C-alpha cells in the first residue's frame with residue numbers, strides 16, 4: 001500500500017471487548033440509517049461486515065450503478081466512505097465509540113461498477129484516545145468466491161479514530177436523526 005500516513009511507534013495493543021462477536025459473526029449496524037452500514041439507508045453502501053480474529057474484521061460491498069464517478073468507475077468518495085465505515089466498524093470490536101479524525105486512502109487501481117469488493121481491516125494500536133487502523137480492498141473473484149483475499153488489491157487506507165463520549169458528541173445532532181438510541185443520549 002502506498003501512503004504518507006504516519007503510524008507512530010510504540011502504540012499500545014488494542015483490547016478486544018470481552019463480549020465481542022465471534023469470528024465470522026455479522027457485525028451489527030450501529031445505525032439503520034447509516035450511509036455505510038445501515039440496512040434502511042436507501043442509497044447506502046450496505047456494507048456487510050464480519051468479525052475476524054484478534055483485532056481484525058472483514059467486509060463486502062457491491063459497487064452499485066449509482067456509485068459511479070468516471071464512466072463505468074466507482075466514485076472516489078464512495079471508496080473513501082467504504083474504508084471509513086469498515087475501519088469505524090473495526091473499532092467497535094473494542095466496545096468504544098470513536099469518530100474519524102483522519103482518513104488516508106490509496107486509490108491503487110480503477111474499480112469498475114458491478115465489482116464486488118472485499119475489505120480487510122485491523123486495529124494497529126492505540127495511544128490515549130487515538131486508535132490507528134489500516135485496511136485494504138481486494139476484488140472478489142468473478143466466480144463469486146469470497147473466501148479470501150485472492151483477488152487483485154485495488155485500494156488501501158489508514159484511519160485515525162478518536163474515542164468520544166457518545167452522549168456528549170451526539171447531544172446536539174441526535175434530534176435530527178430518525179434513529180434514537182440511549183447509547184447516543186436519546
Ligand SMILES: CCCCCCCCCC(=O)SCCNC(=O)CCNC(=O)[C@H](O)C(C)(C)COP(=O)(O)OP(=O)(O)OC[C@H]1O[C@@H](n2cnc3c(N)ncnc32)[C@H](O)[C@@H]1OP(=O)(O)O
Nearest residue numbers: 030084085088089097098099100101102128129130162164
Ligand atoms: C457512532 C459510532 C460510529 C461507528 C462507525 C462510524 C464509521 C464512520 C465514522 C465517521 O465517519 S465519523 C464522522 C466523521 N468524523 C467527524 O465528524 C469528527 C469531527 N471531528 C471532531 O469531532 C473532533 O475533531 C474529534 C472528536 C475527532 C477530536 O476532537 P477532541 O477535542 O475530542 O480531541 P482533541 O483535540 O482533544 O485530540 C485528542 C487527540 O487526538 C489528536 N487529534 C485530533 N484530531 C486530529 C487530527 N485531525 N489529526 C491528528 N491528530 C488528531 C490530538 O492531537 C490528540 O492527540 P494526543 O492524545 O496525542 O494529544
